[in-house]
Amino acid sequence: MTGQVRTVDGRVAGRRGQATRQKLLDCLGEMLSSSPYRDVKVIDVARKAGTSPATFYQYFPDVEGAVLEIAEEMAKEGAALTALVSGRSWVGKAGWQTSEELVEGFLDFWRKHDAILRVVDLGAAEGDKRFYKIRMKILNSVTNSLTDAVKELQAKGKVDKEVSPAAMAGSLVAMLASVAGHQKGFTTWGVKQAELKPNLALLVHLGITGKKPTR
Amino acid sequence: MTGQVRTVDGRVAGRRGQATRQKLLDCLGEMLSSSPYRDVKVIDVARKAGTSPATFYQYFPDVEGAVLEIAEEMAKEGAALTALVSGRSWVGKAGWQTSEELVEGFLDFWRKHDAILRVVDLGAAEGDKRFYKIRMKILNSVTNSLTDAVKELQAKGKVDKEVSPAAMAGSLVAMLASVAGHQKGFTTWGVKQAELKPNLALLVHLGITGKKPTR
């Protein structure tokens, strides 16, 4: 399915090659956390990995290509976010818990992949389809599940029909992603983490069900 | 207050100099809209402005410095966003209208300054205090006004005391900013602009007042 890992010039990578390749990816990941994306240079990544720039170009077409690789890997891990929504209840106390756990999971994931998500976000916002696709891949599962939840509640007559499930789900997910991306900003600003989560959960609950939660 | 416009080496810029400077800023702005931030080079900006790279460096320390300049200008214009919230009513039909106009104004502003806001966002997310400050400057006015609105409603007993006004306002503003930044994404994805706005307005209204709007 995945095929073998290949170098740019078409050779198949063996054990040693894959190790080098992975080391380059790891170092790039660290660089992205510690310095602005704009300033990340191939030569620095190579030096950090204890190899030469030429080696980098053997495995990746350019920095962006390597970033995409890291992002893809993260996207796989992000599929687990679906579990935060699908098959959960939105009624009563269980509904409140669903909201809380969704927010919690989201913030954790974002904190963990902070740097790379920032780059993905930028790429997507700039119109790069590949980055956009990855961003979708991560958000889609959650968004779709939330969309379904709203549709279901609408069918039961518990939510106004004027609400567009997709728009609502998309907006909420965008909010979560954005707030997660600026978590540091919020704290600097005077809003504590502990306050943030319940408020986000409240907004999610309000958006999906249209009602205040029963805690 | 503003002082005179100065070159990097300390001289005061005259008429001609300011024109050149402005032209460079304009061209940089266009470049940011049409190509990834990472790939914007001084030499391209200079060429586009019909001048030389050396001239660019006479007015700006680097690309980032020039971007900050554009961003500052935009921030001034963004102060007008305050008017969308301050002194408005959140009760009854007027409340719904407030929500709608806030969303409308926000999306328009973001659409207009699309490219530069993206860069400011990235800079802020990467921890650059100067960009963070500008982002604050734009969002602060709206956020503060919204915070006050929530506090007021809380004082009247119309909103739960558990709600943190600042966290709620910050989350809503982050949502608006994020959705605005990915407007293209939403449309590609199947959500129409016309659906998006009322849903965002609904979420804002729910978040601030805790109640469904009366339309």
Add this chain to the structure above:
DNA sequence: ACTTGTCCTGTCATGCCGTCAGCTTACCGA
């Protein structure tokens, strides 16, 4: 016309980019 201060550019050292030929290393069959 002359002076003065502003404005622009040609040029240069530096450093990164991206590519190539060629060297080293690991694996494998004889």
Add this chain to the structure above:
DNA sequence: TCGGTAAGCTGACGGCATGACAGGACAAGT
């Protein structure tokens, strides 16, 4: 043990952007 072959790595190079400087072009006042 010994080549043979393919994988793996690097030094070196032309090309280009950067950022700094000194000096020439220009406008405005005298």
